[in-house]
Amino acid sequence: MIRNPLVFLLLLVTLLGCKTSEPAEPIDVTELTISEIHDAYKSGTFTAQQLTKAYLERIALLDSNTNALTTINPEALDIAKQLDAEFEKTGVLRPLQGIPIIVKxxxxxxxxPTTAGSLALADYFPEEDAPIIKKLKQAGAIVLAKSNMAEWAFSPMHSESSTHGTTRNPYNLDYVPAGSSGGTGASVASxxxxxxxxxxxxxSIRGPSSHNALVGFRTTLGLxxxxxxxPLYLRNDVVGPMCRTVxxxxxVMEVMVGVDPEDPITEHSRGKTYTDYRQFLVKDGLKGARIGVLRELSEHEVxxxxxxxxxxxxxxxDSLGAEIVDPFDVPGFDTLRQDQWCATFxxxxxxxxxxxxxxxxxxxxxxxxxxxxxxxxxxQRLSxxxxHDGRWGDSDVPCGDAYHDIKRIAFRKAMENAMDSLKLDAVVYPSWNNKPAHIDKFQEEYRGxxxxxxxxxxxxxxxxxxxxxxxxxxxxxxQFLGRMYAEPVLIKLAYSYEQGTHHRKPPKL
Structure with a gap:
């Protein structure tokens, strides 16, 4: 049975109240992509209501394995019904129309509820959507469920909350899905x-994505x-997609990009973004690319x-056409990386x-x-x-974001200058140098x-x-690291690598 009674109750009410017609063939949601779903809508193979119901049934059957979700949206099927009616009337699909998404x-x-995994916010229901959720809904997305997370996003190691317990890795239930977005990672992977x-x-995007065989985008701060x-540390915080394909x-990223007057850091993105990022999904995008290998992050304790x-x-x-520059050295790297963390929680x-x-x-x-x-x-983290307030470490340099903190600016300039000197398109290294940790040993086995x-x-x-x-x-x-606002380059390289290797496979739940 489902461990979370709230999820179970909402699923039961939602499914019992569902009066959708059945598709001609049962919907296998395994590894379905946005383009495949939209093709199915256009061909009449299934509707948004039928797809949403199929996901809800899968959650009811399998989420007890991972404990990945916290709340099911009780209006998901009604929203899907409205979107189906819109498509029947207009014949036009919005960018994410009828696409069920999981939200941290x-x-x-x-x-x-938006709890951040805490008792303090256990009954906090926001009065309105975050701007990115508004954008996703405007694009036609269906918020299907909220996902479990490391409480207050404190832990990169595991995903344990006071409200919903511990999430497990669907590829091997004895192991962590990483943190803090482990619930999103486990649920999308599943x-x-x-x-x-x-x-x-x-x-917290890239760790759970790596541990769950997903694609995770940490975009430029300000995009x-x-x-x-x-927030955890707003000077660092980024929100982004965790998906099964590039x-x-x-x-998903494309829909969320844009300046927000309420988040001043996004003003830095003005004039540096695109309305169409899909143009950079180039299958042979690695041909002629120069990629540096950062051995400082791939040689020690691996x-x-x-x-x-x-x-x-x-x-x-290399076989896909890239020129590998190995090693890629950044002068002063070990010194520059020090004393970068500031406690602003x-x-x-x-x-x-x-x-x-x-x-x-x-x-x-x-x-x-x-x-x-x-x-x-x-x-322990709350204490x-x-x-503690201010910078961790020995430096007394005032804390700031990546656009104003002199230590951060120096680190970035060193990285980008080194890339420029070798005419690199990106730098690569393992996202983690070690395997996921056992759940019952997550602190002692956390490394890499x-x-x-x-x-x-x-x-x-x-x-x-x-x-x-x-x-x-x-x-x-x-991991592919790029220059500021180089999402087009990273999309091209990541997509080409993905299409040339096809490593992603679903867990056997």
Whole structure:
């Protein structure tokens, strides 16, 4: 049975109230892509209502394995019905029309709880959608469910919340799906929805994507609005797609891009974006590309199986037409990467509470600590955040975002100058140098997380793509790092690699 009674109840009510006609053939939702779904809508193979019902039935059958979801949208089928009626009337499909998506439980979604996995926000229902959710809905997407996460997005290691417990990796249930967007990772990998959203402060899109054989886009800081999202460190936070294919991730990302007056950092993207990113889905996009190998992130404390997969990935990149520059060295890299983290959780969270939650009883971090948590890990992190403010480490340089913090600017300039000197299109390294950890040993086995090192601090985009599996059927990913606002380049390279290797396969639930 489903462990979460709320999910079970909503599923039961939704499915019992469903009066959709049955498709001519049962819908196999496994690995369905956005383009395939839209082709089916156009041909009359099935409708949005029928597809949504098929996903809900799959969730009811299989989510007890992973505990990936927290809340089912009780209006999902009604929304699908409206979208079907619209398509029947207009004959035109909006960019994401009838596409069921999974949304991480720290993103404001009207009519659904947004808990960030915490007891303090367990009954917080936002009055309106976050701007990115508005954009997705305007594009025709159906918010199908919210996903479990590491409480307050604290953990890159695992996805445990006070509200819904621990999420498991669908490829091997004894292992973590990483954090903090592990619920999105596990649910999209399990084909509980067509696409998903995660947030990434240091790892939390790319880690779960790597651990769950998904494509994860951490885009340039400033490309997409973060308004209406429970923050961890807003100076780092990015929201982005977690999907089974590069094309689907590109389609979801494309809809969310744009300047948001409520999120001033997006002003930096003005004049640097595209309305059509799908034009960069070029199958032979690796031909003639120059790719650097950052050995600082692929040589030290690397699991032999991950090492073998990465070396094979380099051979694959070469065979697909890329010129491999190995090694790619950045002068002063080890020094530049130091003292980049700043604790801004208290300030950022209290601003969110005042702006959206608006309760006298929950105004400060001290209130959150008073309300408490069921997670020992979250308890330790809350205590740490309460007692520390400012930069971690020895530096006394003032904290700022990637556009104003002199340490971050110096790190980015060093990376991009080194890339320019070698005329590189991108840099690659393993997303993790080690396998996923066992759930019951997640802290002692946590190592090899390369996601935290560069892009969260420099602001640069970094995409992870499946590169194969280690023993135990555990996925691994390769990461492509680009210059600021170089999403077109990364889409081209990641898509070409994906199409040339086809590593993604669904878990055997």
């Amino acid at each position: 439980d720290n993103i404001n979604t009207e009519g659904m 084909n509980f929805g067509t696409a998903g959203l995660g947030t990434d402060t240091g790892n 997409i609005s973060r308004t209406g999202i429970v 094309e689907d991730a590109t389609r 699991d032999p199986e991950i090492k073998a997969l990465f070396e094979q990935a380099l051979l694959d990149l 208290k300030k950022d969270l209290e601003h969110f509470l005042a702006t959206y939650v608006k309760r006298d009883t929950i105004q400060t971090l001290e209130d959150i600590v008073r309300i408490g948590t069921k997670s020992e890990f979250a308890k 740490s955040q309460k007692d 997380d390369n996601n935290q090192v560069i892009s969260p601090h420099t602001g640069q985009p970094a995409f992870t793509v499946p590169m194969g599996y280690t023993s135990g059927n555990l996925p691994a990913g390769i």
